[in-house]
Amino acid sequence: MEAQFGIRKLLSNQPIVPVVNFTSVSDVAATITKLVDQGINCIEITLRSDCAWQAIEEAIKIKPSGFLVGVGTIVSKDQVSTCIKLKVDFIVSPGATTEISKALNESNIPFLPGVMTPSEIIAGLEKGWDTFKLFPFNLAGGVKALKTYGAVFSQAKFCPTGGLNETNYKECLELNNVICVGGSWVMK
Ligand code: 3PG
Numbered sequence: 061m062e063a064q065f066g067i068r069k070l071l072s073n074q075p076i077v078p079v080v081n082f083t084s085v086s087d088v089a090a091t092i093t094k095l096v097d098q099g100i101n102c103i104e105i106t107l108r109s110d111c112a113w114q115a116i117e118e119a120i121k122i123k124p125s126g127f128l129v130g131v132g133t134i135v136s137k138d139q140v141s142t143c144i145k146l147k148v149d150f151i152v153s154p155g156a157t158t159e160i161s162k163a164l165n166e167s168n169i170p171f172l173p174g175v176m177t178p179s180e181i182i183a184g185l186e187k188g189w190d191t192f193k194l195f196p197f198n199l200a201g202g203v204k205a206l207k208t209y210g211a212v213f214s215q216a217k218f219c220p221t222g223g224l225n226e227t228n229y230k231e232c233l234e235l236n237n238v239i240c241v242g243g244s245w246v247m248k
Contacts, residue, residue, distance in 0.1 A: 075241065131152065137163035
């Protein structure tokens with residue numbers, strides 16, 4: 061399989077991935093319109109509210125052509141199955157167990173597995189993965205961690221998330237091993 065079903069290429073075209081937790085499905089349309097107006101053509105909807113799946117279904121239903129709807133906070137294989145059923149555009153997990161890794165590898169959907177440590181990166185590389193969510197970016201060591209991982213793991217690229225804001229995201233995007241950045245600051 062192409063590494064993680066083409067996630068690197070997919071997200072390289074979307075340098076800013078807004079992470080959004082919807083508490084009301086009625087906010088979905090206005091949020092997508094606002095993002096498109098800002099030139100942002102993707103969203104990661106987190107599974108952290110009771111209406112999250114409904115919000116994802118609504119986003120998929122109304123999204124303009126070319127707009128990507130991703131699902132974040134994946135912590136179980138059943139959630140991966142629901143993503144497959146709903147035909148989401150990409151999947152993001154904060155970390156990956158053996159069970160979740162297997163489900164993701166069989167999903168046929170571009171996915172971004174979460175890592176924080178060198179051993180987690182090595183475990184991912186062993187599975188044939190090459191593009192990761194560095195999470196939580198601020199606790200992993202921020203830009204210094206990305207630079208160190210760039211020197212050690214030249215084949216790996218990252219989407220840092222967790223603690224990014226309107227001032228530090230630009231520094232991340234300048235790094236060679238960063239394909240995109242994610243965070244909730246975009247919609248705040
Ligand atoms: C994520 O799921 O990517 C993070 O929780 C986003 O973190 P932030 O709210 O610090 O941007």
